[in-house]
Amino acid sequence: MSNxxxxxxxxxxxxxxxxRPPVLQRLNLTPSMVYLSVGVLLGPLIFGVFHFNPLKQAHLLELFAELAVLxxxxxxxxxxxxxxxxxxxxVPLRLAFISxxxxVALTAAxxxxxxxxxxxxxxxxGGILAPTDPVLATEVQVRHMGDTDPLRFTLTSEAGMNDGSAFPFVILGLLLLGAPVSNELLITWGLNEVLWSTASAIVVGLLAGRLLAQCVRGQRCLEKQAPLLDDFLGLGLIGLTYGVCLLIDAWGFLGVFVAAISLRQSEMTLAQSEKPGQDTETAADSFDQPHETIRHLPTGVSKGSLMFKESLERLSELVLVVLLGGTLFYDSWSFRAVGLGLFLFVIVRPVSVFLGLIGSGAPWRLQMLVGWFGVRGIGSVYYLMFAVVFGLPEELALELIHLTLVVVVLSIIIHGLTVKPMMTRWWGP
Structure with missing residues (x-):
């Protein structure tokens, strides 16, 4: 396929x-479903215009998926x-860690x-397929700043956290492929890959977001009319946080998510301190009122750079899902892969959500919807490529590629077909 x-x-x-043609809106097709259809049409399954080999292009696909998730x-x-x-x-903390x-345990079994x-x-x-996805699940993610819908908030915050909390299990699986189980291995893994990597990522993210908010505030106080490049500042925060996390062996995905939250909350806190009489609702006050939004949100780096980054996110989603469609052959749809996908969606996700939220006080209706919308996507693709690049034996690499990509495709189709009707019922009476 030429350039x-x-x-x-x-x-x-x-x-x-x-x-946005009306026919696509009437069919309730999500963007990911359209991109996947184009990839399948152009790929070896239909016209054979191109074929993307994830094993040979593992480094490239890992980089693309990494940037998209960040x-x-x-x-x-x-x-x-x-x-x-x-x-x-x-609730999202229980989902991101307990559920x-x-x-991971049920999928591994x-x-x-x-x-x-x-x-x-x-x-x-199990670690590769455990994280829910912040890229392909845009229909069930928080729509805008101030969106306090409990379902959207829960799914978005869960996806943000478990993209980091799943990493230790991927590492554990890779370690066990090269060494027998021992107390020393498990203790070292628990201390380094779980405790240190998680805690340090949270600390780095909190400090990075807070420091950027303080620096920007100081700059604007010194030169109120001087324009700042919010897009560059936001991208810089991503790069700095992720780079520091990698240098100290912390989970960079978790660090970037925490840094973004820290930046926004710091900007809101600083703006309120400058105007103590300002009538600002916090999301905590309106969390139980799904359609209410925060008023008088202060502007800042987070808000100023959001539109640019959302465009980049959509473009990365398009490219990656088209490539995903170009990996599929007729024999990709094996009983093993399809059975794993159905087991994950129908049993693993609902059971893990139910058990993880016992005693949480979350409404049953919320638990049922969260138990269904465990969208698998680009996060799983990144972890898969990470494992392949790490050095999986070729036979195992091909098996995991086959299983993972079919599960992601099934998630795009099944969750894509059900998201709009179920979200309409959620918002309805």
Missing amino acids: AVWFVAIGALLILMGT LSLFIAGTKMPVPFIWNAWR MTLS FGYYVLGLPAGAAIAL
């Missing part, structure tokens, strides 16, 4: 999605309307006992 054909195909697809995590973090208070965050751990994978590969597969 000219790629430009024509991507350009036509961008114009199609930009004009952008989405930052966008999700800047839209988080709720301050750091336990009452508001207890996610249960999801299926991989080991049903699919016949080695224990290390089964655990790695």
Whole structure:
């Protein structure tokens, strides 16, 4: 497929999605479903115009997925309307850590006992498929700053956190492929990959977001008329936070999400301190009122750079999902892969959500919807490519690629077809 054909195909697809034809809206098709359809049509499954080989292009796909997840995590973090208070965050925290751990365990058990994978590969597969996705789940994510809908907030904050909290299990699976289980290995893994990497990522994110907000405030106080490049500042915060996390072996995805939340909350706190009489609702006050928004939101780096980053997110989603469609063959739809996907959506996700939220006080209706919308997507693709680049044996790499990509495609189709009707019922009487 020549460069000219790629430009024509991507350009036509961008114009199609930009004009939002009524037929697509009537069919309730999500953007990801449209992109996937184009990839399937152009790929080896239909016309064979191109074929994307994720094993040979693992480094490239890992980089693309990594950038897409970072952008989405930052966008999700800047839209988080709720301050750091336990009452508001207890449900997504339980989902991101307790439910996610249960999801890894159940998926790993299926991989080991049903699919016949080695224990290390089964655990790695559980970690790869555990995180819910901030990229492909835009229909159920927080829409804008001040959106305090409980379902959107819960799914968005869960996706932001579990993209980091799943990493230790991927690492554990890869370690077990190269060494037998031992107390020393498990203790070292727990101290380094769980405690240190998680805690340090949270600290780095909190400090980075707070420091940028303070620096910008000081700059604007010194030169009130001097324009600041909010886009560059936001991208700089992503790069700085992620880079520092990598240098100290912290989970960079979690660090970037926390940095975005910290930046937005710091900007709001600083703006309120300058105008103590300002009538500002906090999301904590209106959290139980889904349609109410925060008034008089202060402007800042987070808000100023949001539109640019959302455009980059949509473009990265388009490219990655089209490439995903170009990986599929007729024999990709094996009983093993489809069975794993259905097991994950119908059993693992609802059961892990139910068990993780016992005693949380979350309404049953919220638990049921959260239990269904565990969208798998670009986060899983990144973890998969990370494992391949890490050095998986080729036979295992091909097996995990096959299983993971089919599960992601099934998620795009199944969750894409159900998201709008179910969200309409959620917002309805």
